[in-house]
Amino acid sequence: MANFVDASPSAGLPGEVHTSQLNDLGAIRRYSDGSEYIYLKGVANCVAGHAVLFQPGSFIAILVATGLKGNVAIATAAVTAAAYGWFMLTGTYSTPSTLGSAIASNVPLFIGGVSGQIDDTAVKGDQILNAVVRNAAGGSAILHVNRAFVGMSNESVG
Secondary structure, three states, X not given: OOOEOOOOOOOOOOOOOEOOOOOOOOOEEEEOOOOEEEEEEOOOOOOOOOEEEEOOOOOEOEEOOOOOOEEEEEEOOOOOOOOEEEEEEEEEEEOOOOEOOOOOOOOOEEEOOOOOOEXXXXXXXXXXXXXXXXXXXXXXXXXXXXXXXXXXXXOOOO
16 A cells, blocks of 8 residues: 655645645655655645646645646645645546546647646647646546646746
């Protein structure tokens, strides 16, 4: 069974929703499979697999939407506006809820036309860097992220 492996203490696990803040916002923890998670305050209408943006300093999730810039993470649960939880920062996620329809494998990714979704349709200024989809077929795929971001550069997140 996978678990957090770094020496910093943390409460809860990816996939859990916390009704009160149990960790410092912006805390990053490494998981035993090499993935990393960041602790964020949630956002309305968030479901597991949604892509969110966050800014260092506030560490409040915002569903990705065209024209927005920032660091990207993937929700591991329905962490809504009144909640907190761990979001994937680096790792692999099998996630049909994040992807727009008919997404292709191994192509650049962009913010989709629906809040929280990503797509392979090119939109100037909305490319998500450090993220790729593999094995896309039949409405599902595997999303790989490595401290993904939208904008000119990846701001420090930890």
